[in-house]
Amino acid sequence: MNQEANDPDVQGAGAVASAPEATVDALMDGVCDDLKRLAAIPSIAFPGFSPEPVLQARDLTVALLRDAGVADIGELNLPDTAPVITGSVPPPTPDAPTVLLYAHYDVQPPGDERLWDSPPFEPTDIEGGIRARGIADDKANLMVHIGALRAYGGRPPVGIKVLFEGQEEYGSAFDAYPPTEPELFACDAMIIADTGNIRPGTPTLTTALRGAAEVFVEVRTLNAAVHSGEYGGAAPDALLVLLKALATLHDLHGDVAVEGLHREPWHGTALTDDEFRALAGVPHGTPLIGSGDLGERLWSGPALTVTGLDAPPVDRAASAVVPHARAKLNLRVHPRQNPQEAQTALVRHLRRLRPYGIPLTVTPGDAGPGYEAATDGPAYRAAHTALRRAWGTEPVHIATGGSVPLVSGLARAVPDAEILLFGAEDNLCNLHGPNERVLLSELRGALLAETVFLAEYAATCRAGAAPADR
Known part of the structure; x- marks a missing residue:
């Protein structure tokens, strides 16, 4: 007899895998409601701002994790650093891989509030999306992780490690911490959800950081x-x-x-000149500087x-x-x-x-340091399948000129883990600027992609890719 056929964890994962779109669509209203609750909290972990909203966001995030089925929840407290939420769900079977889910619950200051079309910490419905400070960077991505756990009723087909940071925007002692305690972060793959698509509707994996x-x-x-x-x-x-x-x-x-x-030349997808001008605010008639394509000038x-x-x-x-x-x-x-x-x-x-x-x-x-991902492993193959299903088109690879110190720290701590950077943001979401917004289509796509990825990656590992020693 096939033991997996009677395993409720495997049965639940199979049900989600057979109809992930329906599962995710049924979750979207609740995900959006909780995203608005989270985005209403001004969790700014900068000097001069009250620490109380940061702790309030932490408490709500912990409650959402617990409701999503994560029973083992802890906290890292480092000097001069907002709490880092940790959590875990054990692998359902010995051959199941473990996936680390990263996001952050702190946000940028709103800047000049006169430039906003609505108060930055009053989440506001707009055509096709929601506007608020931190709604895209990074609370929508945090809710993608929680939504994926909800999709599986808290019993995903992989082991889970949760890492939700509370002081990413300002920087903290956590950036350099992972290599000092590598066993805490041991996993087979990581989803760093602090990025998004190069343009709405184009599934995107960020594979390099300068x-x-x-x-x-x-x-x-x-x-x-x-x-x-x-x-x-x-x-x-x-x-x-x-x-x-x-x-x-x-x-x-x-x-x-x-x-x-x-x-060196950039071989992935890049912005067009017109897209870059619009994003950077370069008027037509003002030349861009440098030679070569934009990917080479901006990323490689x-x-x-x-x-x-x-x-x-x-x-x-x-x-x-x-x-x-x-x-x-x-x-x-x-x-x-x-x-x-x-x-x-x-x-x-x-x-x-x-x-x-x-x-x-x-x-x-x-x-x-920067970071460049190896893109030929089982997690990347599963991610390509998942993103293609979520958005209905072939994923592209991009880089970013911005540095994410934690990514290189995690790479040093767990050098054999595959690191995937994707999420619900997009290049037009106004992160760090006035009128930041997230599109519901991007939120749904990222949630569907992560839900499909967990099943696809588990199946890949059952088919022969041995999980790492955890």
Whole structure:
């Protein structure tokens, strides 16, 4: 006799697998109601904001997890860090894999509330979606995980580990924590639900993240400012020295001209020029900088931005030669390049310069690694099947220029786990901006994709892919 035929866990998983669309559609009203409850809480884990709403969001999230069938719920409390919710559901069978589900329950500050069409923490129905701060980033993705657990009545066909962070937006001690306690995060695959589709309706897996590094460059040329009429023309202007140095960082096309930084063609899907202009707010007629396709410029090549400049402001400028100037540089690097190596290359470039014969003081700052996923394993194959079913079209692969330090930390903690980044956001959702929204079609698609993935991945492992030692 086939023992699986009498196993209620397997039977339940089979019922969902045979009709996942109907299962998910029946859940959507409840998922949306609970998403609105969660989004109404201003869980901003930034200095200067009350910690009470963050704890309120934590409590509601824990209650939703418990109602979804997760009995084993805990908490990580790290220094100066909002609580990290943990939980687990044991694998239903010895050959079932374990999947870690990540999301975060904190949100960005709303910014200037006058720019919002409705109060940011009053979730508002709009055509095809819901508007609120944090509704897409990342509370919709959190509800995708909870909805998938509901789809299986809390008894999914895989083991589950839950990791819901409470201070992702500001950064915390948790970013570097996973490699220190790798056994807590041991699993076969992870779904990092803090991303979404390149455009609504296009199922998307994010497979690479650029690394980042900071460098400070400073010039001091005079003891104090001196009269520009009396001394200008011979007295060295610190701002001119700095600007001449900064101008060497890019070539005539706007490509980064620092030796030792990796760049290669991007072979996945990329934004169109018009999509990028709309997202970045670049007016037509203003050229984009750099050469090559957008994927290469944004994801598989370096980018250098002057994010800060200390110099006299125009409105208070005196007729004087500037004695001191300083700039902060943000460097984004190829996902596979060591960020310290790239930072060293930039520091070396700047220290070699002597604009007008004057040396620069160059100081390295923080650096964080990127990430590039291996996409040929059983979890990725199951994810492709699941996303194709959810959206009815072939999934695409993209990268992101933003760094997600936790992903590299989890990759170091569990190097053999496959890491999948997908979710209910989309590039037009206004995350971090006014009028952030989530589309119901994207929320349903992500929930359906995760529900199908859990069944598909379990079946793949039963067919012969042995789960990792947990």
